[in-house]
Amino acid sequence: MPNIKSSVRDVKTTAIRNAQNRSIKSDLKTAVKKFEGLLAENKSAEAADFFKSVASTIDKAVSKGVIHKNTAARQKSRLASNLSSAQA
Numbered sequence: 001m002p003n004i005k006s007s008v009r010d011v012k013t014t015a016i017r018n019a020q021n022r023s024i025k026s027d028l029k030t031a032v033k034k035f036e037g038l039l040a041e042n043k044s045a046e047a048a049d050f051f052k053s054v055a056s057t058i059d060k061a062v063s064k065g066v067i068h069k070n071t072a073a074r075q076k077s078r079l080a081s082n083l084s085s086a087q088a
Contacts, residue, residue: 021066032079034054038050047083048087051080058072
């Protein structure tokens with residue numbers, strides 16, 4: 001534990017941000033896994049509806065600064081590609 005007052009505050013702030021980021025990442029991973037599960041079960045119609053929710057979750061993670069915008073674009077592109085190949 002630091003002795004300097006500002007460093008003590010920094011440790012607390014870092015812990016709070018870490019918890020928030022971990023929560024957002026967890027929600028993101030859960031949504032992606034649920035989407036991939038729908039595709040694996042050949043439920044293309046449900047997956048197509050759920051894709052909007054997954055894309056929204058990814059965009060929220062970008063807006064919070066948890067993931068980079070190019071990472072989000074890559075993830076959404078791959079999920080959309082998987083969806084289109086499952087529907088074909």
